[in-house]
Amino acid sequence: MIKFEHVGLRYGIGPEVLSDINLTLEPGAFRFLSGASGAGKTSLMSLLYLGRKPTRGLMTIFGKNVGQQSRKQLSLMRQNIGVVFQDYRLLNHMSAFDNVALPLRIQGQSEVEIKKNVEELLDWVDLGEYKNALPSTLSGGQQQRISIARAVITRPRLLLADEPTGNLDDNIGFRLMTLFDQLHKMGTTVIIASHNVALMDKFDHDRLILDKGKLSVHQPTSWIAEKMSGIFH
Amino acid sequence: MDKILRLLGLKKDRFLGIATAKRRYDLPLDRNAGNKFVKILVGLMTVLLMLSLSGAFALSGLAERWSSGLEGKASVEIPAKDINGILLPQEDIKTATQKIALMLEDDKTIETVTVLSEAEIIALISPWLGDDIDTQTTPFPGIISLTFYKQADINKAALITNIQHIAPQARLDTHESWLNDVLRLTNSLRFAAYVIVLVIGLTTIVAIAGAVRARLSAYKEDLELLHLMGAQDNYIARQLQRHTMILALQGSFLGFVFGLILLGIMAWLLSSKDLTLIPEFTLDGGQKIILFLIPIIISVMAMGTARLTVLRTLKQLP
Numbered sequence: 001m002i003k004f005e006h007v008g009l010r011y012g013i014g015p016e017v018l019s020d021i022n023l024t025l026e027p028g029a030f031r032f033l034s035g036a037s038g039a040g041k042t043s044l045m046s047l048l049y050l051g052r053k054p055t056r057g058l059m060t061i062f063g064k065n066v067g068q069q070s071r072k073q074l075s076l077m078r079q080n081i082g083v084v085f086q087d088y089r090l091l092n093h094m095s096a097f098d099n100v101a102l103p104l105r106i107q108g109q110s111e112v113e114i115k116k117n118v119e120e121l122l123d124w125v126d127l128g129e130y131k132n133a134l135p136s137t138l139s140g141g142q143q144q145r146i147s148i149a150r151a152v153i154t155r156p157r158l159l160l161a162d163e164p165t166g167n168l169d170d171n172i173g174f175r176l177m178t179l180f181d182q183l184h185k186m187g188t189t190v191i192i193a194s195h196n197v198a199l200m201d202k203f204d205h206d207r208l209i210l211d212k213g214k215l216s217v218h219q220p221t222s223w224i225a226e227k228m229s230g231i232f233h
Numbered sequence: 234m235d236k237i238l239r240l241l242g243l244k245k246d247r248f249l250g251i252a253t254a255k256r257r258y259d260l261p262l263d264r265n266a267g268n269k270f271v272k273i274l275v276g277l278m279t280v281l282l283m284l285s286l287s288g289a290f291a292l293s294g295l296a297e298r299w300s301s302g303l304e305g306k307a308s309v310e311i312p313a314k315d316i317n318g319i320l321l322p323q324e325d326i327k328t329a330t331q332k333i334a335l336m337l338e339d340d341k342t343i344e345t346v347t348v349l350s351e352a353e354i355i356a357l358i359s360p361w362l363g364d365d366i367d368t369q370t371t372p373f374p375g376i377i378s379l380t381f382y383k384q385a386d387i388n389k390a391a392l393i394t395n396i397q398h399i400a401p402q403a404r405l406d407t408h409e410s411w412l413n414d415v416l417r418l419t420n421s422l423r424f425a426a427y428v429i430v431l432v433i434g435l436t437t438i439v440a441i442a443g444a445v446r447a448r449l450s451a452y453k454e455d456l457e458l459l460h461l462m463g464a465q466d467n468y469i470a471r472q473l474q475r476h477t478m479i480l481a482l483q484g485s486f487l488g489f490v491f492g493l494i495l496l497g498i499m500a501w502l503l504s505s506k507d508l509t510l511i512p513e514f515t516l517d518g519g520q521k522i523i524l525f526l527i528p529i530i531i532s533v534m535a536m537g538t539a540r541l542t543v544l545r546t547l548k549q550l551p
Contacts, residue, residue, distance in 0.1 A: 051461055053551050072465060074551075079463030089458050093261035102259065106464045 001027040001189060002048070002158070007057030009043055017043045019213045021057070025191075027157070030184040032200045033193040035210030041193045042086075042162065044210060048191065049083045049160050050074055062157060079107055082151035084161035088143045090135040090150075096122065097131040100149045107154065121149045124179075126172070141168050148176055152183060159183060162193045173199060259459055259469075260452045262476045267444050271477065272484035274444075275531060278437045279488025280495065282430060282527050287496055289426035290520045296419040300412065307379045307407040309333060309396055313372030316402045320372055329400040330375030336395055337377065342385035349376040437531060438538045441481075445473060445542040460550050470543040474536045481535035485528035492527075 002025040009018040018040045025031065035041050046052045047059065050066065059066045062077060069077065082103075090099050097118055104114045122128045125145040135143050148164055159180065165173035177192075177199060184190045191208075194200060200207065207218045262268075311330050314320055330348055337346045349357075354373055355366055362371075381387055389407065396403045449456060459469055500515075516524070 049461060051457075051551065075460075075463050075465040077463075078461060081463075083461065089454070091259065091455055091458070093264065094259075102459075103462050105259075106459070106462050106468065 001025060001029075001062060003058075003060040004047075005058040005060075007047065007054045007059055009040075009047060009052065010055050016055075017213050018047070018054075018215075021215045023208070023215060023217075025189055027189060028184060028187045030181070030190045030203070030205040031192070032203075032205055032207045033191055033210065034195070034200070034207055039210040040213045041210055044215070045083075045160055045162055045191075045193060048158070049081050050078050079103070079154065080157040082154060082156035082159045084144075084148050084151045084159075084164045086162040086166070088135075088147040090143055090146055092135050095132045095134060096127055096138070096146050099135065099146055100153055103150060103154045117153060118149075121153055125149050125176075141172070144168060145172070145176070148179075152179065155183070155186070155188065157188060159188050159190045160193075161191070163195065164192060165194070165196060165199060174202070177203065258472055258476065259464075260455055260472065262448070262473070267448055268480055271441065271444050271480045271535075272487075274440050275437065275481045275484030275535060276488035276491070278433055279485040279527055279531055280492040281433050282531065283489070283492035283524055284495065285426050285429040285433065286524060286527070287499075287516065287520075289423050289430065290516055292419050292423040292426060294515070294517075296416055296423070299419070300416055305381045305383060305385075307381070307405060309337070309375075309377040309379065309403060309405055311375035311377075311400050311403045313374050314402065323373065326373070326375045329403070330377065332399045333375075333396055333403060334377055336399060337379060340392070342381055342387050343379055344382045345378075345380040347378040349378060434534065437534065441477065441535050441538045442542045445477065445539045446546065448473070449543065449546045456547070457550065460547065466544055466547045469547060470540050473543045474540040477539035478532055478536035481532040482528065485531045489528045496524075 002023065004021045004023040007018065007021040007023075008016050010016045021044070033041055033044065043052070047054055048061070050061070053067070062080065064073070064077065066074070066077075091102070094102070100118045100122060101114045104117065119128065119131065122131050125148065127142060127145055127149070130138060130142065135146065138146070144164070144166070145168070148161070151159060151161065161180070164180075165176060168176065173196075180190050180192065181203060209216050209218055311326055311333065313323075313326055334346050334348050337343050351373060354376055357376075359366065389405065393405050396405060456469065
């Protein structure tokens with residue numbers, strides 16, 4: 001479903017920020033993405049949510065070669081990708097309800113369906129009573145939950161989240177991770193970029209580790225073993 | 234009624250900046266300072282378009298009336314002095330005038346021949362010599378007005394020879410020389426008026442494209458977000474083109490009303506009975522329809538410009 005073959009990315013004439021990325025993810029896979037700051041996590045995420053085109057290599061998403069898709073086809077592919085941005089990227093002139101409803105409206109769903117689904121999801125993320133509030137009047141954690149609700153409202157085939165639990169307390173953070181896990185069990189491919197090792201340890205999923213633009217895959221146990229060996233050395 | 238008031242800008246559009254099922258605005262387009270600029274710009278351009286187009290139409294009418302009024306017409310003047318500058322007796326001039334008139338009546342290319350009476354000649358020259366002309370002492374020329382048959386094959390040289398055979402000092406004036414000059418001037422002015430119309434149209438397009446680009450730049454992040462959510466270029470363009478169209482309709486309507494008032498004042502000023510050379514300022518049915526269509530044309534132009542600008546800008550996104 002998602003396949004990267006020797007994918008590289010550079011900005012302008014600068015050095016490659018991602019080099020020779022090879023990755024295959026089957027539908028319904030769940031991966032954590034880790035790496036030091038500046039390792040290229042955001043760049044890899046931007047390739048995955050089709051915000052950039054690779055400068056080299058072959059990128060296949062939903063079984064389609066991204067480089068060969070028309071603008072319209074790329075738009076339709078993006079409609080199947082949910083993204084939780086680290087800085088939330090909410091539309092400040094819109095209410096919480098309208099922000100969450102936006103992807104559904106872009107897809108052209110009926111207002112009746114939109115109202116039902118959005119209100120249900122807002123209740124689920126404990127923001128039912130704030131549906132008419134503007135993002136600027138909400139706390140960072142509340143904005144983050146709206147951002148997550150907006151990303152999952154369409155039940156995307158691919159869900160990408162950049163530090164989705166950064167501003168949330170452990171309880172709600174765990175609840176949202178459970179939501180992601182449920183979506184993954186329903187067939188959604190989930191990739192979560194996170195530094196929160198404690199949170200990652202609670203879920204038994206492979207980890208993609210980015211180091212200086214190179215990607216490697218680790219089993220949860222091997223990751224812990226590596227960490228442990230690092231500590232003992 | 235609400236819709237009409239909103240369209241005319243007399244009532245705030247409650248849908249702007251709010252996403253609803255029927256009228257989608259995902260960008261806060263109503264909160265942009267550029268809205269007033271677009272309205273004022275389109276309003277002023279509408280006034281200028283109306284004035285320049287009306288000018289072009291009026292000049293067309295003027296040229297047509299001058300040329301059709303004098304086309305196929307000529308006059309024969311029998312001066313009061315002979316070719317040596319010696320004053321002739323008034324009786325000789327009358328006799329020569331009558332002879333020439335009789336000769337012209339036999340010409341098959343000429344439809345009507347009218348010898349101007351003394352009173353008519355006095356009316357013609359009174360603007361230069363005053364009303365109290367002494368008919369006994371002032372030498373009067375003889376003047377004959379001619380109308381040729383339409384599409385007649387006129388032999389001007391033969392006609393002059395025949396006339397001067399009767400009175401060598403007589404002249405045939407077909408008004409060609411000065412009419413051609415006047416028509417050339419009028420056509421140049423008309424061309425200039427159409428060029429001005431074109432320049433105004435292009436200026437409007439460039440200014441609206443600039444305003445839309447500024448707006449896109451102000452909402453760059455929001456636009457990118459919509460794009461990443463899978464909004465197609467058309468989806469985004471539709472919102473901006475509709476918003477621009479509404480602003481343009483509001484501006485052009487106000488400009489149209491102002492333009493009509495100005496044209497009314499001009500028509501009133503030109504309707505004076507004292508003006509003889511310049512015809513009355515009137516527009517025919519087709520020209521009136523074009524003027525009434527200006528607000529719609531300019532609004533559609535603004536909408537198209539907005540659409541193309543948005544699509545070109547979005548093309549820069551991956």
